[in-house]
Amino acid sequence: MDWLTTVDHKKIGILYLIAGGFFFLIGGLEAILIRTQLMYPDQKIFVGDTFNQLTTMHGTTMIFFAAMPLLFAFMNAVVPLQIGARDVAFPFVNALGFWLFFAGGVLMNTSWFLGGAPDAGWTAYAPLSSIIDPDGKFHGVDFYVLGLQIAGIGTLIGGINFLVTIINMRAPGMTFMRMPLFTWTVFVTSILITFAFPAITVALIELMFDRLFHGAFFEASRGGNNVLWEHLFWIFGHPEVYILIMPAFGIISEVVSTFSKKRLFGYSSMVFATVLIGFLSFMVWVHHMFTTGIGAVGNSIFAIATMAIAVPTGVKIFNWLFTLWGGNIRFTVANLFATAFIPTFVMGGVTGVMLAVPAADFQYHDTYFVVAHFHYVIVGGLILSVFAGLYYWWPKMFGRMLSEGLGKVHFWLFFIGFHLTFFPQHFLGLMGLPRRYFTYMPGFGLETGNFISTIGAFLQGLGMIVFLINIIVTARKQKDAGNDPWDGFTLEWTIPSPAPEYNFKQTPLVRGLDAFWKEKMAGNKEMTPAEPIGPIHMPSPSILPFVMSLGLFISGYGFIYHHYIVSGAGLVITIISMFLRSLFDDHGWHIEPEELEEHKGGKA
Helix, strand or coil, X not given: CHXXXXXXXXXXXXXXXXXXXXXXXXXXXXXXXXXXXXCCCCCCCCCHHHHHHHHHHHHHHHHHXXXXXXXXXXXXXXXXXXXXXXXXXXXXHHHHHHHHHHHHHHHXXXXXXXXXXCXXXXXXXXXXXXXXXXXXXXXXXXXXXXXXXXXXXXXXXXXXXXXXXXXXXXXXXXXXXXXXXXXXXXXXXHHHHHXXXXXXXXXXXXXXXXXXXXCCCCCHHHCCCHHHHHHHXXXXXXXXXXXHHHHHHHHHHHHHHHHHCCCCCCHHHHHHHHHHHHHHHHHCHHHHCHHHCXXXXXXXXXXXXXXXXXXHHHHHHHHHHHHHCXXXXXXXXXXXXXXXXXXXXXXXXXXXXHHCCHHHHHHHCCEHHHHHXXXXXXXXXXXHHHHHHHHHHHHHHHCCCCCHHHHXXXXXXXXXXXXXXXXXXXHHHHCXXXXXXXXXXXXXXXXXXXXXXXXXXXXXXXXXXXXXXXXXXXXXXXXXXXXXXXXCCCHHHHCCCCCCCCXXXXXXXXXXXCHHHHHHHCXXXXXXXXXXXXXXXXXXXXXXXXXXXXXXXXXXXXXXXXXXXHHHXXXXXHHHHHHHHHHCCCCCEEECHHHHHHCCCCCC
16 A cells, blocks of 8 residues: 555655566567567468557557656656755656556556557557547557557656756755756756657547547548648657657766766766757657658758757767776676667667668668667667666665676676667668568578577577566665765765655755765765754655546546446546545645654765
């Protein structure tokens, strides 16, 4: 019951981590099944609709239900600690955001057991996604529409919450140009979420009207426009790539700096590059649509904008390299993943510039070259950084150190497996192998590349098994992590591991960039407090976020199966919960100073 009702951002971070990890394993299993089908030519293990469902669910699950929650896990676990806050701005909304995401993810994945999963691709292009089964038995795309709408509301309110938290709840002295870079990337990411998610929300509502209420937004035969979906989807979809990769940049900045024993090189330029990437990310969506016939002028404008975004990204790459240069580098598992990220992400960026040339994109488009590029950015970029962050902040989240020995086995299996999987796909794409096809003919030179690619996928799966073993082994041992196991630079390393419920006994006074490191250099073992010890206000736990999400979950099934009494009942549950939240003003509770003294650990 404690986990169902919690509004503590650290516990919600753990919930995001567990849920995101669960969906990551499901998405990984779907990927291995896809690669098993393509291991040899002319195989018929998963064919037709089943293969389409696997590719659709793999992409959708990994982007929306694995990558996003894993990043929100770090945002919850780390950002309030890095800015010296005792909580997020809206703890209740934070819990609601998690339960809405989880309800949407579960709803969509139950489609496997209820007649079939979505099969229109993770981008759900119309008119394919607006085709309705005349027999009324297949509702796969309806699950996509309703699941993403419910989860998207959770992500949107989560982004707004972190935006307000970072603006309003920084400790005294924590100016914007003293914030750690991970907090900066989360700040820009939250802005992108706030402006990008409404576009996909509008698109999904319109597709829902087309599918459930016989609308005509995307149906050309009834006066709609197929390409409208592409515009709405990619106006969201390209900022989404940066919503995913921005926090990854922040994680790499923290890890590389800590394990080089150097402050991050070019902090100001990194901040401005982050802001510029966020700004430009809204100006490049048409590079996904070069083959739709927009015309030479439109294609040229978006090609130039796409190439321009490589400049601030290059600034980040060089700053990480200069941070490592001359540093006292420790190759912990976290730093292995972080340093492996840099060349891997650069490879993904180089192929991105190739795809930014419209004439070349006509050849690369919808081949395995695009699959390789995308995975070098998202897996080689995002997932490697997620693992770096997990090994780095695990002791702060759980009070235990993950095994470095098992971690290195995990790293090498996953890293080698990743490159074996996706490097050959560049050449398969250049040879003309289309993506999303469930088979290919023998005798065209495609066998070797596909075979190697599948072996790599199995190696990545093996690496994940080692990581799960590491988690189990670590969970069975006593808590062994001190406040500051890595000799870190930022405020999260000034408090006990795991952090107490109230985070900081006394709000710290920040006197410079890399606040804790500055105090260490001045000979201080603790942060200077900005306030005397006093009672600390805490928010009350609540079951309402879970109940509100459950109501929308039930309502989703009602809409999918056209049982509007069920959908109405679900909405009533949600509205009553909202009413109760508004009617009863909960003032929370206080931890008194004498209770604080009972907790172990010194001042903040």
